[in-house]
Amino acid sequence: MNILFRCDGFVEIGMGHVVRCLALADHLEKNDDYFNIQFAMRQSVLGISKVKEKYQVLESNEKDFNYKEWLTDCIEKTKTNVLIMDMRDGLTRKELKSIKKKTGIEVITIDDPEEKRLEADLAFYPPVPQLKNMSWEGFKGELHIGWEYVILRKEFLKQYLKPKNTIPNVLISMGGTDEENMTEFVVNSLNQVNKKFKAIIIVGAGYPYLKQLEKYLKEVQYAFELHQNPKNIALVMSQVDFAIISFGQTAYELVSLNIPALYFCLTKDHEESAQLFNKERIGESLGFYFDIKYHNTVETVTNLLKEKEIIGEMSHRLQSINISNLDLITQFIIRDNIYV
Numbered sequence: 353m354n355i356l357f358r359c360d361g362f363v364e365i366g367m368g369h370v371v372r373c374l375a376l377a378d379h380l381e382k383n384d385d386y387f388n389i390q391f392a393m394r395q396s397v398l399g400i401s402k403v404k405e406k407y408q409v410l411e412s413n414e415k416d417f418n419y420k421e422w423l424t425d426c427i428e429k430t431k432t433n434v435l436i437m438d439m440r441d442g443l444t445r446k447e448l449k450s451i452k453k454k455t456g457i458e459v460i461t462i463d464d465p466e467e468k469r470l471e472a473d474l475a476f477y478p479p480v481p482q483l484k485n486m487s488w489e490g491f492k493g494e495l496h497i498g499w500e501y502v503i504l505r506k507e508f509l510k511q512y513l514k515p516k517n518t519i520p521n522v523l524i525s526m527g528g529t530d531e532e533n534m535t536e537f538v539v540n541s542l543n544q545v546n547k548k549f550k551a552i553i554i555v556g557a558g559y560p561y562l563k564q565l566e567k568y569l570k571e572v573q574y575a576f577e578l579h580q581n582p583k584n585i586a587l588v589m590s591q592v593d594f595a596i597i598s599f600g601q602t603a604y605e606l607v608s609l610n611i612p613a614l615y616f617c618l619t620k621d622h623e624e625s626a627q628l629f630n631k632e633r634i635g636e637s638l639g640f641y642f643d644i645k646y647h648n649t650v651e652t653v654t655n656l657l658k659e660k661e662i663i664g665e666m667s668h669r670l671q672s673i674n675i676s677n678l679d680l681i682t683q684f685i686i687r688d689n690i691y692v
Contacts, residue, residue, distance in 0.1 A: 361399025
């Protein structure tokens with residue numbers, strides 16, 4: 353079976369879509385006699401370089417670019433049977449319908465709020481609240497919603513020994529690129545917290561403010577560790593008591609590690625998704641990043657450090673969530689394409 357992944361990863365959108373697709377591709381590749389996997393990517397040097405470490409990438413020529421024609425050409429060149437889309441890129445429902453009709457492909461979408469989702473044969477979503485407000489009129493595929501359909505890297509599906517930290521360890525992780533430099537905002541906010549703790553700071557390979565951050569960290573009053581693109585990020589994250597993060601893929605990765613978090617949201621969609629974590633009482637959204645004030649962050653972190661039982665209760669609730677069943681997702685893909 354020939355599978356084509358469509359995703360991108362660059363500073364403006366982060367690396368979450370690429371990370372998620374690579375995790376699913378790696379799991380599918382376990383059936384290496386059955387799956388032939390390639391990627392189609394646009395204008396995403398950071399993402400393309402990451403994917404090229406293992407898979408072939410069909411890159412776009414942006415001069416006189418026509419998205420529908422390019423994607424159709426990629427599908428035909430690779431003789432694709434299944435197109436897996438993890439990209440919010442404005443492709444219309446009408447365009448995707450036309451591509452399906454011309455090429456005969458099956459389409460799988462991952463956590464897609466755009467109208468093209470209605471042409472999917474399989475659609476996978478975490479149990480986020482905004483799904484109930486979406487129109488599914490005309491949708492003829494299969495809709496799968498649940499924690500088990502969250503796609504995580506294999507290192508987040510392992511068990512890690514939790515240390516007994518003498519002082520609370522607080523993770524700061526704002527994604528693979530952090531264009532808005534939320535990391536420095538949080539680092540600065542925590543400098544005003546009048547409680548003992550240690551900050552575990554993770555920045556991605558695409559973080560553009562590293563030298564500036566290193567200089568600023570020389571002046572902070574708390575203990576810290578700084579990691580850039582650690583090899584086993586799950587192991588590093590597993591050592592903390594709670595986290596302050598940019599909402600996105602990292603929020604689901606922390607669920608797998610039973611670590612509660614405070615979320616900064618960069619989009620309306622993320623704000624709505626974060627309400628699931630509020631409702632389940634496994635984390636707390638601080639709201640839209642550009643509306644968050646220093647004193648709100650300081651106050652919330654101080655309260656968590658003071659009321660440690662709240663963190664314990666959140667962690668306990670997280671243990672009941674069974675997240676990311678890649679075997680199940682793979683079964684659905686194989687089942688629908690058994691005769692390909």
